[in-house]
Amino acid sequence: MALRVxxxxxxxxxxxxxxxxxxxxxxxxxxxxxxxxxxxxxxxxTPTTAVVASPPIASLKPGGENLVRIVRVARTPVxxxxxxxxxxDQLPNPKGYKPGVVGILVRHAIxxxxxx
Numbered sequence: 001m002a003l004r005v006x007x008x009x010x011x012x013x014x015x016x017x018x019x020x021x022x023x024x025x026x027x028x029x030x031x032x033x034x035x036x037x038x039x040x041x042x043x044x045x046t047p048t049t050a051v052v053a054s055p056p057i058a059s060l061k062p063g064g065e066n067l068v069r070i071v072r073v074a075r076t077p078v079x080x081x082x083x084x085x086x087x088x089d090q091l092p093n094p095k096g097y098k099p100g101v102v103g104i105l106v107r108h109a110i111x112x113x114x115x116x
Contacts, residue, residue, distance in 0.1 A: 003031045003038060012041040050074035051084050051112065072114055084112040 007013060007022040007029065014020075015031060015038050031038060054069045070086060072078070088110065092103035 005029045005031060005038070005040075014039040014041075014044075045085055045109075048084065050082075051086075053086065070112060078114045078116045080116065082114040084114075086110040086112050 005013060005028070007020075007027045009024045009026065010022060012019055012021050013029075016036055020029075051070060051072050051074075054071060058066045058068065060066055072082075086109075088108040090106035090108070092105065097103060
């Protein structure tokens with residue numbers, strides 16, 4: 001099945017293991033192939049210092065709750081919608097490791113938006 005993609009000027013896209021960078025005009029692409037991984041530049045998660053969690057690390061007992069504040073600490077005002085993802089990792093209990101048993105890490109990617 002084909003995928004139509006329109007790139008903005010200077011936008012990047014990753015197709016398979018190739019990075020494609022657009023020039024100074026909008027470009028339309030038709031990507032054909034089975035199971036070809038496509039990742040747009042806007043969908044790539046990059047670390048930021050503009051937003052912090054307080055407290056940054058917490059331990060919870062089974063069934064427990066904890067309040068975490070998410071704060072935008074960037075000194076510049078919000079002029080357009082800003083999108084972030086807060087990553088929360090749920091680690092397996094190391095005391096529960098047993099031979100032949102698989103421990104699973106669960107990662108939650110919670111969307112976060114700031115509006116002007």
